[in-house]
Amino acid sequence: MRVLKAGGFHGVLDSLQKGDEKDFDVALEMFPKEFHEPFYKNYIENPMEKLIEGEGMPVQNVNIGFFSKSVSSVKDAKVEAKH
Numbered sequence: 001m002r003v004l005k006a007g008g009f010h011g012v013l014d015s016l017q018k019g020d021e022k023d024f025d026v027a028l029e030m031f032p033k034e035f036h037e038p039f040y041k042n043y044i045e046n047p048m049e050k051l052i053e054g055e056g057m058p059v060q061n062v063n064i065g066f067f068s069k070s071v072s073s074v075k076d077a078k079v080e081a082k083h
Contacts (some may be wrong), residue, residue, distance in 0.1 A: 001055040001056075001057060004075045005075065006076065007074060007077065008074065009072065009073075009074055009077065010052070010057060010072065010075065011070065011071070011072040011073075012019060012048055012052075012070065012071050013070045013074075014042070014043075014048070014069060015028070015040075015042075015068065016064065016067050016068065017043070017044045017045070017046075017047055017048065017069065018045055018048075020064055021064060024067065027067075028044050029041075029044070034065055049062065049071055052071060053073075056078075057075050057076065058074075058076065059071055059073050060072050060073050
């Protein structure tokens with residue numbers, strides 16, 4: 001986020017996370033076991049929205065499509081680099 005200029009767009013498209021679509025939570029929990037994805041469990045349990053907002057970038061939009069989720073934000077001019 002530190003290289004993004006004020007007013008810059010930030011977008012992420014990735015897998016759903018737990019709680020996004022309750023009917024798919026069981027499938028999300030099984031995925032790392034069936035396909036040896038050791039980091040996936042951590043990913044599904046830590047919502048992208050909180051991570052992005054934790055960097056001082058308010059989430060503008062969240063869209064869900066089947067097993068995918070997109071999260072977009074725009075860097076505020078007031079946000080200073082933390083690093």
